[in-house]
Amino acid sequence: MGACYNDELSKFSFSATHDRRFSKNVHDNVYGNIYLDPLCLKFIDTEQFQRLRDLKQLGVAYLVYPGAVHSRFEHSLGVYRLADAAIDQIRNHQGMELGIDRFDVQTVRLAGLLHDVGHGPFSHMFEQEFVPRVLNNSEWSHENMSTRMVDYIVDEHNIDIESEALKKVKDMIVASCDHASPNNLKEKCFLYDIVANGRNGIDVDKFDYIVRDSRACGLSCNFEPVRLMQTMRVIGDEICYRAKEYLTIHKLFSARADLRRNVYTHAKVKAIELMVVDALLEANDHLRIDSSVDDPAEYWKLDDSILKKIETHPDQELKEARKLILRIRRRDLYKFCNEFTVPKDKLEHFKDITAQDIICSQVSSRVTLKEEDIAVSIIKIDLTRGCSNPLGRIMFFKDYESDEKFPIQDERVSHMLPVCCQDKIVRVYSKEADLVEAVSEAFENFQLKTLGMKAQVHATPDKKKRRST
DSSP: OHHHHHHHHTTSOOOTTOOTTTOEEEEETTTEEEEEOHHHHHHHTSHHHHGGGGSBTTGGGGGTSTTOOOBHHHHHHHHHHHHHHHHHHHHHHHHHHHTOOHHHHHHHHHHHHHTTTTOOTTTHHIIIIIHHHHOOOTTOOHHHHHHHHHHHHHHHTTOOOOHHHHHHHHHHHTTTSTTSOOGGGSSSGGGGGSSSOTTTSOOHHHHHHHHHHHHHHTOOOOOOHHHHHTTOEEETTEEEEEGGGHHHHHHHHHHHHHHIIIIITOHHHHHHHHHHHHHHHHHHHHHOGGGGTTOHHHHTTOOTTHHHHHHHOOOGGGHHHHHHHHHHHTTOOOEEEEEEEOOGGGSTTOOOOOHHHHHTTOOOOSSOOOGGGEEEEEEEEESSSTTSOGGGGOOEESOTTOOOOBOOOGGGTOSSSOSOOEEEEEEEEESSGGGHHHHHHHHHHHHHHHHSSOOSSSOOOHHHHHHTO
């Protein structure tokens, strides 16, 4: 897959603003040669950006998929490369018409390079599972922290960059966030759809991680980002695609959903994540990890090595956290009991389930379950827009002689495309092997009580239950 993809990407000419005399050439295992311009190198050659080498792109997934050891550093270079290719493609065909200049090209490149500098240890796990439990700030996100880290890097290393360019880069990084400025208030709105597309979810960030993550995990990937980029065309200040690429775009979103289901939320991966979060929470009072989360000067010092720091720390206060990490090392993981997919008619008003809900459904008095015995994980898998079909927000054109853009309804293309665009899965774990049977029974009772049926596909295997006796 890699060689083929390198050949395809090489069809894109390097931007004319790249002067090879002042660029550094890096060889990437997905795209081949990546040429880094001088301004980007000033950001790359800082300790804050180099920290991304110590953040695994897929967090703890490498403990299930051994090849998934690639880092946020590689991904950031990849997004830089694709962002450069995308803006170059548009400029080559519509540069004069759209007024694309060197300033636009540079800001898009920088946004691609720096979009993930705000990620914490173990990537999304830190943001979605740890931070909400130690901070009351519901607005915290890695995108927001990325913009603050960009400011910090500029100030700390005296990087000479125009304030207007800096603002534009930061706006591009948070373009997909709920609080981002509406595109209709910006000039050249299409530029903000390249790296983090809040309009419809098609962006080079996804292009890179879908290909890179699939490759690292040894999974096939039938999505072709190069094919899609070759059809990009701006109509009415919006990036549009040829109508015949409708199914190619559907593959983008379905490939992302497949990765989320099979890798990012794999039952064992989630078990390890739950244990890592519990270890970090146990260690937080002593190490004050939360005090670094809102301070870029301290935050950049956090990376995946935090686990090794806890594991080798002699202080008695970290004893419980060390126990959890030792369990991970010895593969004594939280035990997956069972799961069910929330019925389609209950998705809209579904209320998240807690360990307390499971305990309240316990009937058997053989073992009295406590809240700390159970871990509940709510898995959400969608096509990027929740219950909505993201393809409904994408505009298409007939051919390169037409200036008309239009949406396409699924049924105009195929009757085999999914009607529902979201799954929500309730997954329950027992933190101790000897409680699997009790937790499984309580979970079944909960389903009967709230749904009127056992929604799980099958009962918890007897073999798992026997291990608990």
